[in-house]
Amino acid sequence: MALLTGVGVSPSARRPSFPTDQVYSGLSGFKLLSFSSPKTRFQPVQLQQSPMRLHVSCSAKPQTVEMVCEIVKKQLVLPEDTSVTAQSTFSALGADSLDTVEIVMGLEEAFGITVEEDNAHSITTVQDAADLIEKLVEAKTT
Structure with missing residues (x-):
């Protein structure tokens, strides 16, 4: 059974407890996601916050x-x-x-x-x- 955890990071927040062989610096404005299961540990995924515009697709004619x-x-x-x-x-x-x-x-x-x-x-x-x-x-x- 997979477990999904999301961690928000700010400059004043403590670093999440991910493997120490990875370097996490300058993470302001980023979010980290970690996917893990009892048997397998996946690498955390960085999602960059970018100034994207929301495009709404019209479904009506x-x-x-x-x-x-x-x-x-x-x-x-x-x-x-x-x-x-x-x-x-x-x-x-x-x-x-x-x-x-x-x-x-x-x-x-x-x-x-x-x-x-x-x-x-x-x-x-x-x-x-x-x-x-x-x-x-x-x-x-x-």
């Missing part, structure tokens, strides 16, 4: 995202020049909880779906809404 953007604009009575994208959060667009309920109702009407209350609470962005719509429309057709 672009047409669905676009339609959700238009419904959100309409429900929140936003000016035409307001930019609404898949990453837009309802709260950043000025929506409160009542506005969010109205958005969900508008989406239900437009797409002919029913959104359960627990699913409605998980919708915070246009992308969340579009992904849920795709899932519900697919479930409805099967």
Whole structure:
């Protein structure tokens, strides 16, 4: 049975108890992982923290995202020049909880779906809404 341990290292932290024949210096900003099992000891793996950007892959069709953007604009009575994208959060667009309920109702009407209350609470962005719509429309057709 394999055991997975993760160790965060900072300049003030003590070094982890790995084999002493390995040199660990200048580890600020790095994380060390050690994989071990009762029979085998693997070498620790260094993961460098790098300034990477998180890329979100849209699973909903672009047409669905676009339609959700238009419904959100309409429900929140936003000016035409307001930019609404898949990453837009309802709260950043000025929506409160009542506005969010109205958005969900508008989406239900437009797409002919029913959104359960627990699913409605998980919708915070246009992308969340579009992904849920795709899932519900697919479930409805099967």
